[in-house]
Amino acid sequence: MAGSSEEAPDYGRGVVIKDNWPGYDLNLFTYPQHYYGDLEYVLLPRGIIVDRIERLAKDIMKDLGYCDILILCVLKGGYKFCMDLVEHLKNISRNSDRFVSMKVDFIRLKFCRNDEAMDKMQIIGGDDLSTLAGKNVLIVKDLVGTGRTMKALLSSIEKYKPNMIKVASLLVKRTPGSDGFRPDSHMRDQ
Amino acid sequence: MAGSSEEAPDYGRGVVIKDNWPGYDLNLFTYPQHYYGDLEYVLLPRGIIVDRIERLAKDIMKDLGYCDILILCVLKGGYKFCMDLVEHLKNISRNSDRFVSMKVDFIRLKFCRNDEAMDKMQIIGGDDLSTLAGKNVLIVKDLVGTGRTMKALLSSIEKYKPNMIKVASLLVKRTPGSDGFRPDSHMRDQ
Amino acid sequence: MAGSSEEAPDYGRGVVIKDNWPGYDLNLFTYPQHYYGDLEYVLLPRGIIVDRIERLAKDIMKDLGYCDILILCVLKGGYKFCMDLVEHLKNISRNSDRFVSMKVDFIRLKFCRNDEAMDKMQIIGGDDLSTLAGKNVLIVKDLVGTGRTMKALLSSIEKYKPNMIKVASLLVKRTPGSDGFRPDSHMRDQ
Amino acid sequence: MAGSSEEAPDYGRGVVIKDNWPGYDLNLFTYPQHYYGDLEYVLLPRGIIVDRIERLAKDIMKDLGYCDILILCVLKGGYKFCMDLVEHLKNISRNSDRFVSMKVDFIRLKFCRNDEAMDKMQIIGGDDLSTLAGKNVLIVKDLVGTGRTMKALLSSIEKYKPNMIKVASLLVKRTPGSDGFRPDSHMRDQ
Numbered sequence: 199m200a201g202s203s204e205e206a207p208d209y210g211r212g213v214v215i216k217d218n219w220p221g222y223d224l225n226l227f228t229y230p231q232h233y234y235g236d237l238e239y240v241l242l243p244r245g246i247i248v249d250r251i252e253r254l255a256k257d258i259m260k261d262l263g264y265c266d267i268l269i270l271c272v273l274k275g276g277y278k279f280c281m282d283l284v285e286h287l288k289n290i291s292r293n294s295d296r297f298v299s300m301k302v303d304f305i306r307l308k309f310c311r312n313d314e315a316m317d318k319m320q321i322i323g324g325d326d327l328s329t330l331a332g333k334n335v336l337i338v339k340d341l342v343g344t345g346r347t348m349k350a351l352l353s354s355i356e357k358y359k360p361n362m363i364k365v366a367s368l369l370v371k372r373t374p375g376s377d378g379f380r381p382d383s384h385m386r387d388q
Numbered sequence: 389m390a391g392s393s394e395e396a397p398d399y400g401r402g403v404v405i406k407d408n409w410p411g412y413d414l415n416l417f418t419y420p421q422h423y424y425g426d427l428e429y430v431l432l433p434r435g436i437i438v439d440r441i442e443r444l445a446k447d448i449m450k451d452l453g454y455c456d457i458l459i460l461c462v463l464k465g466g467y468k469f470c471m472d473l474v475e476h477l478k479n480i481s482r483n484s485d486r487f488v489s490m491k492v493d494f495i496r497l498k499f500c501r502n503d504e505a506m507d508k509m510q511i512i513g514g515d516d517l518s519t520l521a522g523k524n525v526l527i528v529k530d531l532v533g534t535g536r537t538m539k540a541l542l543s544s545i546e547k548y549k550p551n552m553i554k555v556a557s558l559l560v561k562r563t564p565g566s567d568g569f570r571p572d573s574h575m576r577d578q
Numbered sequence: 579m580a581g582s583s584e585e586a587p588d589y590g591r592g593v594v595i596k597d598n599w600p601g602y603d604l605n606l607f608t609y610p611q612h613y614y615g616d617l618e619y620v621l622l623p624r625g626i627i628v629d630r631i632e633r634l635a636k637d638i639m640k641d642l643g644y645c646d647i648l649i650l651c652v653l654k655g656g657y658k659f660c661m662d663l664v665e666h667l668k669n670i671s672r673n674s675d676r677f678v679s680m681k682v683d684f685i686r687l688k689f690c691r692n693d694e695a696m697d698k699m700q701i702i703g704g705d706d707l708s709t710l711a712g713k714n715v716l717i718v719k720d721l722v723g724t725g726r727t728m729k730a731l732l733s734s735i736e737k738y739k740p741n742m743i744k745v746a747s748l749l750v751k752r753t754p755g756s757d758g759f760r761p762d763s764h765m766r767d768q
Numbered sequence: 769m770a771g772s773s774e775e776a777p778d779y780g781r782g783v784v785i786k787d788n789w790p791g792y793d794l795n796l797f798t799y800p801q802h803y804y805g806d807l808e809y810v811l812l813p814r815g816i817i818v819d820r821i822e823r824l825a826k827d828i829m830k831d832l833g834y835c836d837i838l839i840l841c842v843l844k845g846g847y848k849f850c851m852d853l854v855e856h857l858k859n860i861s862r863n864s865d866r867f868v869s870m871k872v873d874f875i876r877l878k879f880c881r882n883d884e885a886m887d888k889m890q891i892i893g894g895d896d897l898s899t900l901a902g903k904n905v906l907i908v909k910d911l912v913g914t915g916r917t918m919k920a921l922l923s924s925i926e927k928y929k930p931n932m933i934k935v936a937s938l939l940v941k942r943t944p945g946s947d948g949f950r951p952d953s954h955m956r957d958q
Contacts, residue, residue: 213796226783228823230478232487245815253798256673273494273513281471288420293636293673297422304463304494306513323463323496323513403606416593418633435625443608446863483826483863610858612867653874653893661851668800677802684843684874686893703843703876703893 212370213250215241247368248282254366255286258336261364264296268333268360272351273306273323275340279368283338307351319350330358342367402560403440405431437558438472444556445476448526451554454486458523458550462541463496463513465530469558473528497541509540520548532557592750593630595621627748628662634746635666638716641744644676648713648740652731653686653703655720659748663718687731699730710738722747782940783820785811817938818852824936825856828906831934834866838903840925843876843893845910849938853908877921889920900928912937 221239229237258267267287271280284302291298305324321327335355342348348365355363411429419427448457457477461470474492481488495514511517525545532538538555545553601619609617638647647667651660664682671678685704701707715735722728728745735743791809799807828837837857841850854872861868875894891897905925912918918935925933 213792222783226823227819228482228826230481230488231485232481232489243816243819245817245819246813247815248818249797249813249815252672253796256798274492274515277467277471277492277494281468289669290673291420291422292418292632293670295421298420299422302464302467304467304496304513306494323494325464403602412593416633417629418636433626433629435627435629436623437625438628439607439623439625442862443606446608479859480863482822483860608862610861610868611865612861612869654872654895657847657872657874658851661848671800671802672798675801678800679802682844682847684847684876684893686874703874705844 213242213246247279251279251282252286255283255290258283258364258366259287259290259298262334262336262362264294264298265334266299267301268330268335269300269302270324270335270337270355271302271304272337272339273304276338276368277304279340279366280338283366307347319347319354321351321354327355327358330355330360333360334362335360335364337363337365339365339367341369341371343371403432403436437469441469441472442476445473445480448473448554448556449477449480449488452524452526452552454484454488455524456489457491458520458525459490459492460514460525460527460545461492461494462527462529463494466528466558467494469530469556470528473556497537509537509544511541511544517545517548520545520550523550524552525550525554527553527555529555529557531559531561533561593622593626627659631659631662632666635663635670638663638744638746639667639670639678642714642716642742644674644678645714646679647681648710648715649680649682650704650715650717650735651682651684652717652719653684656718656748657684659720659746660718663746687727699727699734701731701734707735707738710735710740713740714742715740715744717743717745719745719747721749721751723751783812783816817849821849821852822856825853825860828853828934828936829857829860829868832904832906832932834864834868835904836869837871838900838905838930839870839872840894840905840907841872841874842907842909842921843874846908846938847874849910849936850908853936877917889917889924891921891924897925897928900925900930903930904932905930905934907933907935909935909937911939911941913941 219241221241222243224237224239227240227243229240269280269284271277280302284300287298287300291300303324306322308320308322310318310320337348337351337355339348342365348367352363352365409431411431412433414427414429417430417433419430459470459474461467470492474490477488477490481490493514495511498510498512500508500510527538527541527545529538532555538557542553542555599621601621602623604617604619607620607623609620649660649664651657660682664680667678667680671680683704686702688700688702690698690700717728717731717735719728722745728747732743732745789811791811792813794807794809797810797813799810839850839854841847850872854870857868857870861870873894876892878890878892880888880890907918907921907925909918912935918937922933922935
């Protein structure tokens with residue numbers, strides 16, 4: 199989970215979980231009973247995510263210049279992350295003198311393979327996307343892997359001529375087959 | 389916002405906002421700056437909703453016998469209420485010895501008027517609804533007015549043969565044209 | 579619980595609980611099991627207090643001009659209110675560009691009756707009170723009744739020459755025998 | 769910060785911060801503006817402490833058999849940790865069917881050197897300590913270093929014949945001069 203900005207590209211990486219990180223002992227934290235026996239350790243405690251989202255919200259607000267935001271929550275995975283992010287954005291708004299309006303819309307991505315074995319993506323479930331024109335759009339997703347999905351989504355969204363698109367992703371996989379979407383810059387200008 | 393159960397039908401009404409309730413002074417609470425000038429008073433402080441949801445979660449858990457829950461969040465309005473409810477349900481689960489698994493799906497209702505001027509409702513955006521068979525389903529919505537939408541939704545969902553359907557609604561309007569869905573019992577057995 | 583300021587003396591009264599207010603039904607909220615049977619209704623849901631404290635923190639920050647604060651928490655009753663207030667003050671500080679340092683000290687008041695049947699008050703448990711000189715002091719207490727205790731405390735504190743004293747009280751009783759401390763202005767300048 | 773229990777002595781160590789742990793980048797989290805320039809990295813994000821306290825509360829409840837608790841908060845350092853712990857204990861109580869009453873008292877320790885250059889400790893500011901007799905006492909402190917203070921406190925408290933004493937410490941220093949109080953077992957039976 200990360201936020202980048204032009205001035206400080208380094209912290210764009212977010213919290214990095216190294217391959218040799220053994221994780222925290224399960225007995226240090228609470229976890230749902232039905233995971234008992236299925237978990238071995240805690241890679242990332244919830245509280246770190248909570249703290250990280252607080253900062254991410256602050257960076258997003260700064261990056262967007264405290265302007266109105268249209269948030270596109272990519273279901274299903276992204277909803278919890280999105281809600282927490284919105285909560286923090288509202289908290290900043292409530293405690294500041296700036297005027298920031300936020301709208302949340304929910305979309306779902308559907309992939310259909312066509313003849314040439316390429317993925318075709320369809321955006322379903324949201325409002326009329328033509329309303330994105332001229333807006334500052336924040337796409338909120340749970341996971342960026344190879345970046346292919348995100349690239350397809352971005353190019354779909356760009357057709358609606360938003361003023362700005364930024365992407366916030368909870369997790370970024372270190373994926374060998376990544377084909378271009380730069381996961382070290384999870385929030386990018388169009 | 390309310391929860392009912394067979395043993396205690398009285399508190400099913402939830403927090404009742406009477407017609408002559410003048411509301412709280414705006415200066416008692418914080419509110420987003422962009423509402424400044426547009427608001428006159430606070431009908432229902434956020435904290436009452438937070439507290440009420442905590443109890444609602446407890447009642448739902450009890451009503452469902454601490455069984456697995458499939459939550460159907462009705463977008464767009466219901467998402468914040470749904471997320472808060474899920475948070476409290478998870479909190480109960482984390483702090484109890486019972487095993488409760490929760491899955492959340494998001495649906496959207498689309499209405500099309502047909503020849504005979506009747507509303508036809510379409511459920512879009514969710515998972516394959518055939519997976520509802522045998523499940524304990526909790527429908528979470530922001531508002532119940534006349535109850536017509538909820539009745540249509542319930543009859544659609546019932547076709548998929550869930551084990552149980554319950555409805556949690558954040559708000560219930562006192563609507564003269566109500567045609568049958570009992571708003572004083574916001575959580576009902578099939 | 580209330581906050582006053584010079585510009586807006588009206589909302590200084592805080593949330594007023596009228597004598598004929600019947601309260602909320604117990605079944606609307608959760609409450610500790612050991613109160614079961616001893617409670618009849620809920621006068622003031624926790625969430626209203628939470629919301630009110632958020633605004634109070636904002637007003638305090640504004641009143642104190644975002645200057646450093648020395649918080650005197652009057653034990654035992656005031657600690658929960660004080661902690662919540664501090665939490666919100668820190669939240670504002672974290673989300674703003676202003677520099678506000680906060681220190682918390684804990685005091686306890688002890689009363690001894692002297693010959694002339696007057697209460698004498700002793701402040702115990704805190705740091706060396708001479709460090710209050712020149713500071714912006716916020717006294718946080720759970721309850722103001724007749725105002726006599728608060729007046730005695732204020733006159734004790736004033737001897738240490740703070741720059742400013744303000745008082746935040748969670749509750750203010752409508753007390754017939756009130757002898758001067760104005761409960762409708764819970765935060766006052768020296 | 770740690771909790772121990774007889775069955776699982778291993779996790780008694782809590783979250784261990786190793787000497788070679790470089791910490792988190794400051795830009796990953798929010799922090800008070802007035803620390804800007806003075807901090808280099810984040811050793812322990814707030815959220816980990818929050819999560820850890822949630823589990824600690826659960827362990828404490830279990831260890832104390834869901835019996836009434838008298839909490840002794842050692843000021844000044846321990847108050848924030850204590851309040852958070854109490855909040856989680858209350859949350860467990862609110863969401864369970866068990867009857868747990870909690871009382872919080874605040875004490876402060878004062879040290880005076882006597883002739884033989886030994887520390888003498890005085891407990892000030894609390895209620896009459898004779899009320900500890902027969903109670904389950906939870907001492908909450910921010911830091912255990914050599915353990916000398918804690919040993920002195922425990923032996924003072926034991927004189928009042930509580931039923932049980934347990935200690936919860938937010939932090940435990942790895943101190944070479946430790947003289948016996950076992951920091952790997954931060955919650956101990958008398």
